[in-house]
Amino acid sequence: MKLKNYGEGIVKGMAVTMKNALRRPITTQYPEQKLNVSRRTRGNQLVWNKEACIACSMCARACPVNCITMVTSRDENKKLKVDKMDYDAGVCIFCGLCVEACPQKCLFLSTDYEKARYSRKDLQLTKEDILMTEKSKPSGYYSPEHEAKLPIQTLLIDRK
Amino acid sequence: MTLRTETFILNAGPQHPSTHGVFRMRFTLDGEVIQDVEPVFGYLHRGIEKLAEGLTYSQDIVFTDRLDYLASMTNNQAYVLAVEKLAGIQVPERAEYLRVIMAELMRISSHLMAVGFLLNDIGAFLTPLLYMYREREKILDLYDMVCGQRLTYNYMRIGGVSQDIPEEFVPALKRFIDSLPRFIKEYEQLLETNEIVLIRTKNVGTLSKESAINYSAAGPVLRASGIKWDIRKADPYSVYSRFKFEIPTGIKGDVYDRYRVRIEEMHQSIAIIKQAMEQIPQGEIQTKVSRVLKPAKGEAYGRIEGPKGELGFYLVSDGGTNPYRLHVRPPSLINLTALRELLIGVKIADAMAIFGSIDICVGEVDR
Amino acid sequence: MSIFSNVIPTVIHAAPLAPDWPSGFWSHLIIFVVILFIFYIFMAMAFIYFERRVISRFQIRIGPNRIGPFGLFQPVADVIKILIKEDIIPGNVDKIIYILAPAVAVVPSILVFAVIPFQNGTALIDLNIGILYIVAISSVSTVGLVMAGWSSNNKYALISAMRIIAQVVSYEIPMALAILGVVLFSGTLSMNGIVQAQTVPYILLQPLGFVIYFLASMAEINRTPFDLLEAEGEIVAGFNIEYSGFKFALFFLTEYAEAIAVSAIITTLYLGGWKGPFLPPILWFLIKVFAVFALIIWVRATLPRLRIDQVMGFAWKCLLPLAILNLLITACQVVFWPALSQWIIAGVNIVLSAVLVVLWSRFFRLTGDKVEA
Numbered sequence: 036m037k038l039k040n041y042g043e044g045i046v047k048g049m050a051v052t053m054k055n056a057l058r059r060p061i062t063t064q065y066p067e068q069k070l071n072v073s074r075r076t077r078g079n080q081l082v083w084n085k086e087a088c089i090a091c092s093m094c095a096r097a098c099p100v101n102c103i104t105m106v107t108s109r110d111e112n113k114k115l116k117v118d119k120m121d122y123d124a125g126v127c128i129f130c131g132l133c134v135e136a137c138p139q140k141c142l143f144l145s146t147d148y149e150k151a152r153y154s155r156k157d158l159q160l161t162k163e164d165i166l167m168t169e170k171s172k173p174s175g176y177y178s179p180e181h182e183a184k185l186p187i188q189t190l191l192i193d194r195k
Numbered sequence: 196m197t198l199r200t201e202t203f204i205l206n207a208g209p210q211h212p213s214t215h216g217v218f219r220m221r222f223t224l225d226g227e228v229i230q231d232v233e234p235v236f237g238y239l240h241r242g243i244e245k246l247a248e249g250l251t252y253s254q255d256i257v258f259t260d261r262l263d264y265l266a267s268m269t270n271n272q273a274y275v276l277a278v279e280k281l282a283g284i285q286v287p288e289r290a291e292y293l294r295v296i297m298a299e300l301m302r303i304s305s306h307l308m309a310v311g312f313l314l315n316d317i318g319a320f321l322t323p324l325l326y327m328y329r330e331r332e333k334i335l336d337l338y339d340m341v342c343g344q345r346l347t348y349n350y351m352r353i354g355g356v357s358q359d360i361p362e363e364f365v366p367a368l369k370r371f372i373d374s375l376p377r378f379i380k381e382y383e384q385l386l387e388t389n390e391i392v393l394i395r396t397k398n399v400g401t402l403s404k405e406s407a408i409n410y411s412a413a414g415p416v417l418r419a420s421g422i423k424w425d426i427r428k429a430d431p432y433s434v435y436s437r438f439k440f441e442i443p444t445g446i447k448g449d450v451y452d453r454y455r456v457r458i459e460e461m462h463q464s465i466a467i468i469k470q471a472m473e474q475i476p477q478g479e480i481q482t483k484v485s486r487v488l489k490p491a492k493g494e495a496y497g498r499i500e501g502p503k504g505e506l507g508f509y510l511v512s513d514g515g516t517n518p519y520r521l522h523v524r525p526p527s528l529i530n531l532t533a534l535r536e537l538l539i540g541v542k543i544a545d546a547m548a549i550f551g552s553i554d555i556c557v558g559e560v561d562r
Numbered sequence: 563m564s565i566f567s568n569v570i571p572t573v574i575h576a577a578p579l580a581p582d583w584p585s586g587f588w589s590h591l592i593i594f595v596v597i598l599f600i601f602y603i604f605m606a607m608a609f610i611y612f613e614r615r616v617i618s619r620f621q622i623r624i625g626p627n628r629i630g631p632f633g634l635f636q637p638v639a640d641v642i643k644i645l646i647k648e649d650i651i652p653g654n655v656d657k658i659i660y661i662l663a664p665a666v667a668v669v670p671s672i673l674v675f676a677v678i679p680f681q682n683g684t685a686l687i688d689l690n691i692g693i694l695y696i697v698a699i700s701s702v703s704t705v706g707l708v709m710a711g712w713s714s715n716n717k718y719a720l721i722s723a724m725r726i727i728a729q730v731v732s733y734e735i736p737m738a739l740a741i742l743g744v745v746l747f748s749g750t751l752s753m754n755g756i757v758q759a760q761t762v763p764y765i766l767l768q769p770l771g772f773v774i775y776f777l778a779s780m781a782e783i784n785r786t787p788f789d790l791l792e793a794e795g796e797i798v799a800g801f802n803i804e805y806s807g808f809k810f811a812l813f814f815l816t817e818y819a820e821a822i823a824v825s826a827i828i829t830t831l832y833l834g835g836w837k838g839p840f841l842p843p844i845l846w847f848l849i850k851v852f853a854v855f856a857l858i859i860w861v862r863a864t865l866p867r868l869r870i871d872q873v874m875g876f877a878w879k880c881l882l883p884l885a886i887l888n889l890l891i892t893a894c895q896v897v898f899w900p901a902l903s904q905w906i907i908a909g910v911n912i913v914l915s916a917v918l919v920v921l922w923s924r925f926f927r928l929t930g931d932k933v934e935a
Contacts, residue, residue, distance in 0.1 A: 044388030045865065051385040052322060052864045056620045061329060064624075073339040075358070099254040130257045130349045135357070136486075144343075176343050177358070187363065190336045191329070192371050205717050227721070227870065318867030320786060325621045391787055391866050543721075544790065544869045 061191065072146055074175040074185040077129045079150040081122055082173045083165045087141035090115035097136035102126040120162040125155055134177045143173035143181065202230055205543075209238050213316050213547045216557030220550075227542045232535055239561040247521040252278055252488045253353055255521065259508075260347040262523060263559040265308055268301040268338075269501040271351040276432060277497030277508040278353050282490035289478040290355035291434045296368075296471050297338075297350065298499075299464040303375075304334045305502035306457040309554040313454060314386070316551040317395050323385065330378055333371050340364055353488060355481030368472070372465055379461060396451040400537050400549035403448060410533040413526055414504030415456045416553060420448035426500040438470050450552040487516045503527055503554055523562060527555035594686045598675055606818045607637035612852065613859055620863040641811070649807035652715070659713040664805070664812035667706025670699045671819040678826045679754045681836055681843045692753035693745065696827060697738055700782070703816060704730045707791075710813070711801035722800030725870050726791050730782060732877040737778040739885035743771040743892040744831050757835030765832040766908040770888045770915035772832050774881055779828070781873070783820040786862040788873055825854040884922060888915075 063070060072078070095103040106119040134142050152158055167173065175182025202225045209217040217238035223231040243262065247255045259274045260267040272294055279286065311327035335345045341360055342350045350357055386392050402412070407420040417424060425442045427435040443459035445452030492514045498507035504526025511520040530553050537549050611626075611634065618625035627633040651660065677692040679685045689695055704726060711723025745751060747767060748759035765772045781788040791800050802813045829835060829850040836843035868876070891914060895907055 044390050044393075048385045048389045049860060049864045051381060052620050052860065055326065055622055058622055060619070060622050060624045061332075062623045073336075073343055074361075075341070075343040076339065077343040097254070099250055099257045128257065128347075129344070130347075131343070132254065132257070132349075174343070182361075188336070188340055190333070190340075190367055192333045192336070192367060192374070203717060205721075314866065318786065318789075319865060320617075320862060322621050322863050325623065329622065385864075389865070391868060394872060395866060395869065542869060542871070 061194070070189045071186050072148070073188045074182045076144075076146055076148075076174050077131050077176055078145040078147050078172075078174055079129065080124060080145045080147060080160075081127075081133070081165050082143045082145050082167050082171045083120070083162065084141040084143075084167045085117075085162075087139045088117065089139055090117045091138065093136045093138060094133035094142055097132045098127075099130065099132065100126055100128055103133065117162065120165075122160045122162075122165055123158065124150065124160055125158040131176055140178060143167075143178055144176050146172045146174040146185065200225065214550065215312065215555060218555070218557055218560070220546075222543070222546070224543070229538055229541055229543065229546060232538045232546075234531065234534060236557070236560050239557050241562065243562045244521055244523065248517055248519070251516050252490075252518060253486070255518070256351065256353075257347075257349055260349055261558060262525070262562060263501070263503065263506075263527070263556045264346060265556050266301050266305040266502050267346065267348050268297045268350060269499060269506065271348065272298055272433075273497055273499045273501070273506045274508050275351045275353055276499060277495050277510050278488070278490070280497050281493060281495035281510050281512055282353075282488060284354050284482060284484060286355055287478050287480065287482060288434075288476050290480045292471050292475040293356050293360065293480065294351060295433060295435065295438075296468055296475075297341075297356075299467050299471075300334055300337065302464050302502045303461050304331050306461050307331050309502075310454060310457055313450075313548070313551040313554075314392070316547045317392065323382070326378075326382065326385075330375065337364065337368060337371065340367070352481055352484075354484040355479075357481070359480050365472070368468075372468055372472075375465060376462070379458065383458065393451070395545075395548060396454065396552075397449060398447075399450050399541070399545050400552065401447055401449045402533060402537060406533065406536065407448065410529075410536075412504070412530050412533055414501070414530065415453055415460065416504065416530050416533075418442065419445035419452040419456045421446060426498060426505055430498070432497075432499060437474070438467050440467050450548055453552045453554075489514060489516055498524070501526060503556065503559070504530055523559075525559040525562065527553075527557075527559040531555060531560065591686075598686060602672060602675060602819065602822075605822050606815055607641070609818050609822060609855060610637045610640065612855065616856060616859050617863050620860070644811040644814070645808060647807045647810075649809065652804055655715050655804065656713040659709050661809075663706050663710035663713065664809045664816075665706070666709060667703045668812045668816045668819065670702040670706075671816050671823060673699050674823040675826075677753050678823075678830060679757060679835060680847055682758075683754055685754065688752060688754050690750070690752045690755075693741055693751050693756070693831075696753075697734075697741065700820075700823070701730070701734060703820070706816075707801050710805070714801070714804040716804055719801050719803050722791050722803075726801065728870065729788065729791065729873055729877075732874055733778045733781040733881075736774050736877065736881040736885040737782065739882075739889055740768075740771045740775040740778065741831065743768050743888050746889075746892050746896050753830055757830055757837065760834045760837065762904045762908055763832065763834040767904065767911055768832070768888070768892065769912050770884060770918060771892075772828075773915075773919075774885050774888065775832070776828065778877075778881060779824045780858065780861070781877070783817065783824055785821070785858060787865045787867050790867050790870060790873070821855065821858065822851070825851045825858070828854050880922065884918065887918060 090105070090107040092105045092107060095101075095105045102123045104119065104121040105117065107115050108118055110116050129144065131144060134144060173181045175185055202223050205222045205224050207214060207220045207222065209219045214220070217236075219235040219238070221233045221235065222229050241261075243258050247258055250258075256271055256274060259270045262270050278284075307327040307330055311324040314323040315321060338348060339345050341364060342348050342358060402416065402420050404420050404422060407417050407422065412420075413424075421444055423442050423444050426432070427440075428442060440463045443456050443463065445456050490512050492512060494509070494511045496507055496509045498505055500506075505524065506526055507524035509520075509522040509524070510518050513519040534550070534553070538546050541549070614636070615625035615633070625633065626636040629635045629639050651657070674696055676686040677689050677695060679688070707726050708723045711719040711726065714720075744756065744764055747764065748756045750756065750759065780786075784791045802810055805813060826847075829847065833850050833854070835850075836847045838846035841849075891911070895902075895911075899907075
């Protein structure tokens with residue numbers, strides 16, 4: 036291929052740019068439009084199902100950055116119960132090793148990602164803040180029953 | 196009357212729009228020509244190799260994500276390979292095929308970023324970069340579907356992968372792979388015959404064959420200088436020996452050849468993914484491995500062909516739950532040893548183009 | 563209007579200019595100057611908005627659309643932001659030159675608007691050496707940029723100042739030679755005269771001259787692919803690296819004023835100014851100016867930038883000989899065949915330009931080493 040440098044390549048490049056200019060833009064106007072996140076997303080907070088927990092502290096031992104602090108004690112029936120469970124959402128790296136380590140499958144990550152706060156102290160949560168209620172949105176990471184309930188993720192390859 | 200000239204020192208400091216991350220270069224300039232360069236790095240040192248000695252083998256996977264944060268899957272794969280060599284663990288077939296698919300998708304994404312940023316440094320005001328990002332976004336959507344994150348995946352485990360792929364993954368992957376060659380061809384048309392790109396990249400920053408071998412360069416930098424060396428063919432790991440693909444090489448070793456090699460490698464990755472999707476068997480995805488792994492005493496070195504070069508992990512174990520020593524062979528840092536030879540005698544505008552074509556990631560250089 | 567024509571002319575007298583303007587030299591001057599300033603500021607803001615929206619469409623994204631309906635108040639927000647920033651003067655700069663530099667840069671680019679015709683005969687003053695005045699005045703703003711680069715006491719600014727001198731001086735010559743071709747065809751240097759002499763738009767009569775003038779003027783106003791004077795990648799922001807606040811706003815405004823001026827000049831010289839069939843002439847003028855600016859934006863969105871020695875090689879080895887050849891051909895046509903129909907001359911010129919460009923590219927090497935595929 037002989038190089039013709041009278042500007043043909045530049046004109047071809049400009050044709051490509053013009054063709055792209057006539058496509059629909061791919062931006063999403065947040066916060067008016069929001070996309071569906073993935074069903075297995077590792078969102079910004081832990082969700083804890085207190086009834087099924089047996090206070091084994093496997094989650095605190097599996098964490099690589101030590102962001103879960105568990106203090107347990109035995110009650111009158113000689114069963115373990117949780118006294119204090121402090122979770123520091125500012126230190127957590129959302130790797131999901133704690134969710135994987137739990138033998139009772141009572142710990143989940145959430146699908147929420149709008150968890151910004153104004154001061155660092157607001158991010159240090161106690162066990163009441165991460166209890167599972169109707170309003171908390173557990174995600175489907177390592178839990179197929181929650182994954183089936185969530186809507187399907189919007190993909191860029193579907194929007195044309 | 197003779198003219199007296201002086202050289203002056205210019206500091207392309209840690210904060211600069213063109214150095215990919217916090218990387219500092221002190222140039223000694225004579226007019227516009229560079230006489231000497233002194234790279235200074237270490238601004239992103241986090242002590243990963245020391246921190247890894249305080250955690251177990253399966254918790255260390257989280258740290259390997261953050262080494263080269265633009266290509267996390269291949270980092271995971273290299274580390275897990277090293278541990279499996281050390282402990283002698285077999286990986287089931289379906290897990291190997293899944294690992295290959297994820298690693299090749301990662302290679303496409305990393306090369307897209309490298310080419311896009313190279314063109315941004317030459318001066319095309321963000322337009323080719325945003326076209327690349329549109330395609331990379333589709334890859335990140337696929338990863339989001341499988342493991343829930345877009346940048347630091349934590350997907351591979353010792354003995355397999357962590358989760359199986361959902362059913363909507365395979366049709367989406369097929370649609371993406373079918374649409375990608377057309378996009379790469381359109382991208383080539385934007386830049387292949389563009390005279391300005393050719394004038395800025397040809398015969399600039401030439402690395403000869405002997406120099407490339409002497410500096411132990413690896414990856415696209417080595418292949419662009421004309422040497423056919425790819426670890427997937429020379430020392431095959433995983434199931435790469437079952438796929439048919441070629442190794443693209445360059446002729447001269449200038450910036451244009453490195454750019455061409457990366458685009459051709461994207462085509463080869465597409466071919467590998469298509470073959471892997473046909474051959475993938477059913478089965479389990481992780482062998483049973485105890486939660487805290489205690490391998491026997493010894494050492495192992497596991498290496499893979501990452502998008503930036505040969506990424507290797509050297510592990511020494513003393514029989515306990517934590518590794519005794521973990522060392523990373525970072526491809527970006529070792530490719531950078533050629534920087535001084537490449538930059539002496541060129542102008543400043545070329546310096547940024549050469550630096551962008553080596554394609555470093557500062558998280559790997561500093562660890 | 564009638565107040566002015568009754569009260570003032572007994573005190574001041576001057577030649578009345580256009581029939582539909584109030585008579586009286588000073589009233590015409592003051593009203594037009596005020597109108598020009600308003601025009602200049604609105605066009606600068608409109609160009610900033612237009613550029614940001616159009617470049618975003620080339621990059622498959624939406625531009626600014628949050629402030630005001632369709633983002634129309636975005637330039638107002640930009641201006642307010644720049645004006646309330648702190649005006650820092652670094653310690654060891656050369657104070658007088660540092661403070662004077664933005665003023666020296668911005669004033670000549672506004673002075674160019676004095677001779678551009680918006681309608682038939684409607685300019686601030688219709689000098690009969692119009693185009694020569696423009697070429698002379700527009701080179702003065704370079705001195706302002708070099709003053710800024712030198713006085714900043716910063717090595718990045720110094721590199722940028724040296725590059726500015728080299729580039730701007732080299733591209734003055736092909737620019738002036740391309741304008742001479744237009745002047746030969748129209749026979750007059752006055753801008754209104756050039757527009758009125760265009761029965762066929764000069765872009766068809768002088769395609770080579772249009773390309774040369776377009777490229778040379780893009781190099782003068784520091785636009786891609788010649789924007790290495792303030793290249794973000796290498797010399798972070800070039801000569802205006804130490805400026806902030808209102809002085810930086812003046813430099814920013816200079817760039818856009820020069821872009822508007824260049825678009826207006828190209829419209830007047832090559833596209834036929836305010837001529838057009840149905841709409842009022844001022845509307846045709848604005849449409850053509852925006853069309854030329856859209857072409858400039860399209861080039862900016864696609865091409866990377868050149869290196870300084872390639873830029874100089876391009877000016878001296880490629881544009882200058884082609885400009886001289888263009889002048890030679892035009893002079894031959896004007897002297898030997900003055901009565902030939904202009905459409906035939908247009909056809910001959912287009913074919914000749916294509917042949918010249920292809921021929922020149924075979925012999926042309928930018929930096930001395932051969933580029934092969």
